[in-house]
Amino acid sequence: MRRPSSLLTLPLLVVLAGCGGGTPQLDVGSAQAAEPVSGASQIALEITNDGDGDDALVAAEADAALAVEIHITEVDDDGRATMRELDEAELPAGETVRFRPGGLHLMMIAPDDDVQVGGTFAVTLEFDRSDAVTVDVEVVDLLDLAEPDATEEDLDPDA
């Protein structure tokens, strides 16, 4: 009579393996937003998952905006860039995911007067497995946000 019980155990193990196991441990770096353009503003930040389990960013919200959406910018074969909304952004174990204009980013819809260069506001990030995290976002010039690592030479090759 042992055989039926061992057969019943197998599907459960498969289900557990499908969850990925492990525990995510997220570290959210400093966040910056661009001054609004055409009623929208992009947020740049880095999230590092130092744990051994995968996680995902599933939502974001800020009092300073009507909504905050998870977007990705994609360039088609003709070189046209379009933005698409995602249900979630994966945060794999052991990896740093960078949100920034031109790639994966957070998009604030209808930002209010707090979102001006020199100002700050709070954004709350919600995750699939980890607890929600609220971070302060500094509002900067669009160019500073687009090229956070750029030097003056990069911005003006003729200089």
Ligand SMILES: [Cu+2]
């Ligand atoms: Cu966008």
